[in-house]
Amino acid sequence: MVEVQRPPVVLIGDVVESRASKDRRGLHRAIEAALAETNERVEHLEPLEITVGDEFQGVYPNLGSALDAALRARLALRPHAETRYGLGRGTTTTLDEARGIKDGPAWWAAREAIVAVEDQARRAALAHVHTAYRLAEGEQDEMGTSVAVEAALQCQDHMVGSLSERSGRLLRGLLEGMTQRELAEADGISPSAVSQRVRADGLAVIMRCHELLRTLP
Template identity: 40%
Template sequence: MRVAVIVDLVDSRRIADRAAVQHLLERAFATVNRAVGHVEPFAATLGDEFQAVFASVTDALEATLLARLAMPEGLDCRFGLGRGEIRAVGTGLTGVLQDGSAWWAARAAIDEAHRRADGQTVTLRSWYRGDGETSFTDAAINAYLLGRDYIVGGMSDRERRLALGSWLGRSQSVLAEQEQISQSAVSQSLRRAGVTALRAGIGEFREAATQSGVPC
């Protein structure tokens, strides 16, 4: 079982210089690819879409969180996460063609994220579908995503940069120098933005997977 992730840009039709944006997006996803283990890294496919494959739901959750934090200013993206089987079905212009329940679930998940964001849950950018009937685990993951996206959606551009830098292991003094603010301001910003809660959420998933012995 693998976790497929489909990514698309929010309001991509409004972007004037699509080529320049694509370059910035590739740099952002390269940062995520270096930070989180993957089966297949984030890579552009067609139009405004990127895809990746992860060994566990937890890795996919961390990678999609970092991807949102790494987005260039003024841009946002949407994620569909699907767990299931992935199989090669041939080759095409972009390499191996894949199919399977993980991709079907990821496509259904990103459609659901779009539908919910267009409704009352305007801050939602991510959704998860497991392989089969909806379970309590599926609901728990999506409850986390609802809270996570609300927190990230309320961050300023600076807070996202600080959150990403902190997650990648940069010290507060380094972040302060980069942003030309005091170290105290960095600490306050990270606390106010909810970075500790985001990190704790991922930690809970990893601990549960370790204790159960089942990749999650």
């Protein structure tokens, strides 16, 4: 059986209300550091790079990698600012290599996705939802995968957005493979306190959801 080669996934991210930041220079440095860390940990075709203002973009070989990058970047930047992400699957084209001007259905789909996130954030009930996924026109949605991914992202995003600063740090540590004892030592709390937060804040559920999403082709 011949394996079908799926098109890449484009990721577009930006900072929410970046103009309100009192330290724009510091925010820019934080974005650069978060993207460098994410690029080091996640397989990519084109690394996440800042493009215009506080927007950044990257290209991934599969949906799982793109979703992994989105969550890692969000958690890395969360102490400084909230971010949103649009993912689009389809073909891509480089119009100008020197200037880095990209085009193609995947980019249009990713742009559509991030605009959708911005629009729905105007509803208080969906304020924590910061990631969306769209297929480019003409791409086949096998067994409604895109709808299932969207549903999982809405739930995962709401849980992540509802976390306290400390629980967000713990989740980031879990994502990096740290044990609960290591997290306790790093955060200056008891292992039982970490265990309690893992259960009460649903950190294990978020991790399990993320692990499953990372397997998507």
